[in-house]
Amino acid sequence: MITDDAEIPDLAGVDGCRAGWIAWIRTAGSSAPDLRIYSRFADLVEDLGSDAVIAVDMPIGLPERIEGPGRGPEQAIRPFLGARQSSVFSIPARAAVEARSYGEACARALETSDPPKKVSKQAFYLFPRILEIDQVLQADEGLRPRVVECHPEFSFCRLNNGLAMQTPKKIKGKVNPEGIAERVAVLARHRFDPRSFENDPPRGAGMDDVIDAAVNLVMAGRHAAGLTSTFPAHPASDRHGIPIAIHG
Template identity: 45%
Template sequence: MSSVIGVDGCPVGWIAVIWNEAVTHRLCRTFAEVLALEAAIIAVDMPIGFPAREGRQAEKDVRKRLGARQSSVFAVPTRAAVACAGYREACTANLEASHPPKKISKQIFHLFPKMREIDALMTPALQQRVHEVHPEFAFWAMNGGQPLALPKKVKGTPSPPGLALRRSLLEQAGFPIDDLPEALYRRSDVGADDLLDACACAWAARRIRDGEAIRFPAIDQHDARGLRMAISA
């Protein structure tokens, strides 16, 4: 059976959960290292494809299904904004291309280096193997299409009850969470929620590989580079 990989960004790079006959994980410093891993499908929690004007249909479709968890899905900035090195410059670029005018949060701005890292490597052909996913969307799918009752984080800190709920959903959905080797990373490098999110991405990757995934929007949208802008689970 061919391997799949779920990937989530973390403070020092990317945490990859590799699922084949067994399940393991690896810390990659660059996304190029992730691409070098053997896998039929790689599912990553990071935007692929940037709009010329603010707002992608993918986020709108996914967000309205997540109930109280919808705030975990942010509006993807414009390509012009993501290309900016400075925060004020990025806000100005996004303001000029959004209706109504919208700035960018500092939290999203800090993700720009990872967005640009993927974008520099991505091609339409590579999207046959690399897919954009979102952990909360995956957990929604595991939960029978219902929003989760508990948040993953409270005031920016991982919440044990929320993490326990997500571990339980992974187990019920057939992901071998108990077989995952212990994570020996510093919490400042890889958070417990980062690893759990990567597991959810790996679960989504297997559904993509097996033709079982759902994807929004229903009709694919593409950016100026021809990259598909869609979220799967």
């Protein structure tokens, strides 16, 4: 993490959770980050400084059509992740994400993808959260350079000298202590105090959410310092001008 308080803005690493959004936030001048829960993404943005950098584990930028297995960012990062590739969901075109039912989403996805593909239930459950961020970024173009998409498993890979995590965070829906410990060790190497993860997660979030928000905070600091790259290297933008890229 960045430690020169005179040069950095507020930083937030964010993940979706049952309660809404979980965020590790480090305000300029603070000695350590604090963990917060927000019910709405817009409230989180409003709570931070006007120059805050926010790294969030949620797809940002929705193309009109999908060519191949998901958006360009998803296709770009999968080859790095080995056994963790299944953590990268294929997000469909904007028309499908904006659908009001699973059946409608599948129908729209089939119409806007090549090869034609329906929507997974896991991806469908993300759509309300995706649209929360989308609406915020449509309303305020100034947020787009500093609210960036990250993917936790790819972030851990980038912070671990290009090596993907060997163990999953969850097994059969339950938190895997070995997977959590592996990721805490990586975070510790990047100056995130491992004691931050000794307490139970807040209500409405799991320990996997806490860990994912933490690695996103590290990536927010790296992004603020100009140390991240975009995947793909030359990202497109959607019809609203929102970049379609994962940062890592």
